[in-house]
Amino acid sequence: MQAARSKSTRWPRPTRYRRAPAPSRDPAPTPITAYLSAAGSGKSGCRYGTSPSPRRNTVEHNTTGDYHIQTALPRLNALAPAFEAETTHGRLALEDYRGTWVVLFSHPADFTPVCTTEFIEFARMAPALKERNTELLGLSIDSIYSHLAWVQAIRDKFGVEIPFPVIADGNREVASLYGMINPEESSTETSRCLFVIDDKGVLRAMIYYPLTTGRNTDEILRLIDALQTTDRHRVATPANWRPGESVIVPPPRTVEDAEARKDLGYECTDWWFCKTTVPAPGSKG
Numbered sequence: 001m002q003a004a005r006s007k008s009t010r011w012p013r014p015t016r017y018r019r020a021p022a023p024s025r026d027p028a029p030t031p032i033t034a035y036l037s038a039a040g041s042g043k044s045g046c047r048y049g050t051s052p053s054p055r056r057n058t059v060e061h062n063t064t065g066d067y068h069i070q071t072a073l074p075r076l077n078a079l080a081p082a083f084e085a086e087t088t089h090g091r092l093a094l095e096d097y098r099g100t101w102v103v104l105f106s107h108p109a110d111f112t113p114v115c116t117t118e119f120i121e122f123a124r125m126a127p128a129l130k131e132r133n134t135e136l137l138g139l140s141i142d143s144i145y146s147h148l149a150w151v152q153a154i155r156d157k158f159g160v161e162i163p164f165p166v167i168a169d170g171n172r173e174v175a176s177l178y179g180m181i182n183p184e185e186s187s188t189e190t191s192r193c194l195f196v197i198d199d200k201g202v203l204r205a206m207i208y209y210p211l212t213t214g215r216n217t218d219e220i221l222r223l224i225d226a227l228q229t230t231d232r233h234r235v236a237t238p239a240n241w242r243p244g245e246s247v248i249v250p251p252p253r254t255v256e257d258a259e260a261r262k263d264l265g266y267e268c269t270d271w272w273f274c275k276t277t278v279p280a281p282g283s284k285g
């Protein structure tokens with residue numbers, strides 16, 4: 001990850017009517033698009049490939065500090081909404097992570113027990129993510145001082161160093177861009193949302209958990225492995241797939257393809273249901 005941006009000299013931040021950054025353009029086709037286009041045009045049924053640009057999703061606030069939160073979700077396979085924010089590691093922009101995968105996650109509040117267990121487990125997961133060229137970036141609406149105090153408390157009370165930056169999103173700008181606030185659950189706090197953004201800045205996966213359920217780091221790693229395996233080998237991964245297990249070959253879309261695959265050595269249960277093996281993530285191959 002690139003070095004943090006220089007510390008903001010704009011404190012206290014001016015109160016002004018702000019608009020979130022304009023949505024970015026659609027990205028170039030990714031390997032998933034290539035995989036899926038290998039399966040055909042995607043014109044019927046489930047639509048594959050890149051989607052239109054993300055909807056404009058803004059937070060607008062007035063001078064009294066009232067917020068109008070936007071709750072629309074960003075879209076899979078579109079560019080992840082751009083932002084720049086104050087974090088425990090200085091000012092950071094999503095753009096700074098280009099070339100690296102990012103797990104952007106929100107938690108409801110600092111100094112809460114479930115969130116503390118998540119931070120500890122996410123810190124333990126960080127080296128495994130690094131092996132996958134992936135960085136963690138946390139977020140809540142708490143202040144930077146609260147984040148700093150909580151991170152120190154986790155170190156002092158639990159002996160765990162938090163290695164990743166945490167965004168102080170007091171004005172809900174990033175939360176609004178990503179639809180992290182679910183008013184039916186909490187009108188102020190961010191839910192347990194997690195966004196996987198690939199090295200080209202494309203949003204590849206979203207996980208939403210309620211306030212009361214801590215997330216599973218095995219599943220997060222499995223998800224990254226699955227996405228990166230799809231990109232490398234143009235395959236899909238079946239239910240409960242684990243790295244090293246067989247993967248799904250995209251179904252043929254033409255008679256010619258259906259015939260050709262008979263000679264490709266796949267394990268086929270039927271012409272539309274074929275598996276193959278690929279090198280496990282992290283192995284040479």
Ligand code: BEZ
Pocket residue numbers: 108109112113114115116211212
């Ligand atoms: C927690 O992290 O313990 C928590 C936070 C918000 C609601 C419920 C639990």
